[in-house]
Amino acid sequence: MHRDNVNRLQRPAAPVPPPRPYTVFMLLQAQPDWQALPREQREALCDDALMQVYNRFAAVRLRWHDASAFHGRCTDVLVWETTDLPEYHEAVATLRRHAFLDRQHFALLDVITTIPDGWREYAWETGMGDLSAVPQPA
Structure with a gap:
């Protein structure tokens, strides 16, 4: 069979699914050493740490939420969004090496x-639903 005929007989490539979005909630508890720092120093540490994530990891979005008025143990929640788990892993490692997330400042609860x-x-993958109804990341 001629090569051109073989190429015409090949199946078209399956469409590549969009990247899977993940949202990760990191529950933190502020430690007494963090609370003892002057507000300006806490803000500077936080700004520096978050800017390292924002500037180095384009596929990762990070937001910080204050939960201290609404929860008994958890004082802060870091909300991570990504479609790239290896880059998320590197971003977390970067933040954990920073003084902001040092054990003396925050305990990682969950x-x-x-x-x-x-x-x-899951319903779509098991033949029980339609993936087109699943919102995709912007």
């Missing part, structure tokens, strides 16, 4: 990794 609308994706 990390909760989620998939937005994961139940719909």
Whole structure:
């Protein structure tokens, strides 16, 4: 069979699914050493640490939420969003090496990794639903 005929007989490539979005909630508890720092020093440490993430990891979005008025143990929540888990891993490692997230400043209580609308994706993968209903990241 001629080579051109073989190429025409090949199946078209399957469409590449969009990258899977992940949202990760990192629950922190501020330690007495953090609370003892002057507000200006806390803000400077926080700004420097967050800018390292913002400037180095384009596929990672990070937001910091104050939870101290609403939770007994958890004082702060870092909300990470990404479609690139290896880059997220590097961003977390960078933040953990920074004085901001030092053990004397914050205790890491829990990390909760989620998939937005994961139940719909599961339904589609198992033939029980339609993935087109799953919102995609902007």
